[in-house]
Amino acid sequence: MVVLTPERMAKYDAYAIQTWGIPSAVLMENAGRNTYRLMKERYLSGRERLVIFCGKGNNGGDGFVVGRYALLDGFAVTLFLLGRTVDLKGDAALNMGLYRSLGGTIVECIDGSSGIAQSISDGDIIIDAIFGTGLSKPVQGIEREAIEQINGSGKTVIAVDIPSGIDGRTGRPLGSAVRAAHTFTYGYPKIGQLLCPGAYHAGRLTVIDISIPSFTEKTVGIDGHVIDGEMLRGFLKRRLPWDHKGTFGHVAVIAGSPGKTGAAHMTSLAALKIGAGLVTLLIPASLNPIMEVKLTEVMTLPVPDKGTGFFTLSAYDKIAEFVRDKDVVVMGPGLSREPETSAVVRRLYEEMDKPFVIDADGINAFQGHDDLLKGGRRKAIFTPHPGELSRLAGMTPKEINQDRVEAARRFVAATGANLILKGARTVILGPQGDLYINPTGNPALAKGGSGDILTGFVGGLLSQGYSMIESSLLGTYLHGYIADTWTARNTDMDLLAGDLLAGLSEAIRDVRDEKERIYVEKSL
Template sequence: MKILSPIRMKKYDQFAINTWGIPGPVLMENAGRSTYRLLKEEYLEPGMTLAVVCGRGNNGGDGFVIARYAVRDGFSTTVFLLCEPSDLKGDALLNMQLFRSLPGTIVPVSGGELKGLDQYDIIVDAIFGTGLTKEVRGLERQAIDEINHCDATVIAVDIPSGLEAEKAVPLGTAVKATHTYTYGYAKLGQIIYPGVLYTGRLTVIDISLPPSAEENVGIDAYLVDGPMLRGFYRPRSPHSHKGTFGHVAVVAGSTGKSGAAIMASQAALKIGAGLVTAVIPATLGPVVETKLTEVMKYPVDDRGTGTFVTSSYEELRAFLEDKDIVVIGPGLGASDETTAVVRRLYAEVDKPFVVDADGVNAFVGHGDFIRK
């Protein structure tokens, strides 16, 4: 899954509008219509009532689009507007005017407190979007707290209001959503904690941003998820065998941390390696032998220390020469001799390496090895 910061997401919107010529109202219509479609498919049942809590910005405009489609389909829908109608501008104003042409209800609450949400089946949070950077105060804070005290299903539009979209922290307070429908791309604040706890389920909605924009605007991060991992797999011929799919050497383990070597080796097999050998300090041999069946074991002399030592290097290097992949690090420990062995293997063995855990620690203060 591709992840954006709020600043980069804003650049995508600008690219779509200024470079591709997609009008802002079209993007808002796409966002609101798609949100309503999924909301209806997943949550709405005949006779249900909706409360849409709208702020004064574009997030509120998205809320008006959702409310318009709900009214069109016969659902009793009330929009609670956290400002005066005259405060709205641009695309949000346009969509409020469109909503007014239907028999829905707008309740301005700018002069008092938001009350009565507990009587609705579904609450749509359209107060703040991903651009929020200041602490939530006043009426908006009271509205968010009111939403959080209701037992209704809460749907967040783009991001739970009050959640900082990059650092994943509530700005004073934040809506605790049942489900968040976000637009274009997932945001950093939705996939790291504590933001995950406020986001609930997360669905990314296509709002017609041109895919080519990625080449111009870029991506901030990737979330390793099921679809990404499945994309790495290739069809396997019935004529293949274990030697077809490579030999992984897992250099891991030390006294008290044999479990790391065992689990990493099992994971290598599960992910599809044809052959896996756990390369371990010899002292760990009896423990690892009893725990691993399919994985082969190669104990390396450790002088009885339970960890790799300087004299282990030549034996390690010789064994790794004909392997396809080297996994190094899980449970190795952080002794000076062990970390020196890790760095030397990485520098001198010409194989693809997966460096993890204590393997990463071995390079602290030795960034020149990584650059090479």
């Protein structure tokens, strides 16, 4: 599914109005009417009292349309305008007039509550139409007061287009933001509705068609995609009767150090579980005895470690010789930040012309050596969390999370690599800057080992002939989907990384059979 920035959506609206000839009032009517229709189907039985908060812009105009249809159906409506009626212009003023023509009353709120608290207390459903997707400055004054009272009401809140106060580009709350149970957005989902915390504030997200022609995507462009089952089925492979283990590739995993053999174990097993034909774990010789016991299906290759349990430069020739004919090299989980180990990582990246999946301490190895990553010299997928990316990007994790898409774009532009920036929600970029947002996953994944499983998934898919971007999309989506299935049946506290392996079969089957859960709903 295509996703847009607010700036791009404004261009779509302008194109529909100026080129296609759809009056702007028709777009507003389509938005408000269908919001009301869907809200009525899902939340109204006929006796509810509606409290609508309208701003002075077009988002407020949508709210007036909702209020008009509610009045026509006989609902009790209290409508607050956060401003003066004389300040409304264009389509918003038009729809305010239509609302008034049906006997609808408007309570102007300028610098005080004007009975907001009491009306909220008496109401059943609250409709937020204060700010739209173009908000770019912190919320203050009466708007902030209204938002805080809405959030403290305990009532069902429906957001028109986007929860007021959310940055439609980054998902950040701008001072204060409405927390909605359901958001009805128009034309396309916006990036800020999909990235957290914007996604949390939006609640359930439904995209309403407002009659913008689909060919506008080719004319005006897009900003990215939300990963969904339909996209994955477009490249998900079926195995043929004559396929064999050689068909699905051989993954070399370089991982592990004292106290972190679990990371090596999980990454290797995840690569095999998701379908790689063969997986060999390269492990410091001192740690090999325990890995021989822990791993049955995965092969191991002990390499010289001078008795330290860490990868050392003395093992480089043996490692290089082994990976030379392998299909994929996965390195990083549990490696440690020992100087010689980091040197091994960098040298392999410089000298081995192989597809790489690089995670954790494999990423940390390039801190202070990011010049080695520039120019796209290797086909590589990097899978950092914000802390790991911060060590290469010269930014703090907080700064990265302020605008995850922009931070990811900078890294990809500088390196030419593929990037999986983990977090809520995971952002994926290809070397050409193609953006994908993964809607799956939840806080159950906030536990040691989860990232190792993802790295193994991606490496195992890459070995089977999936492209780098396909491996990133499919591996990330399935990883989060399994966690979502777990929390639907258990809790968000008790998932272990190993449980992700157990849930993989069901997740793949759901996607193949078109039975996966819907994360972003489309409605006419």
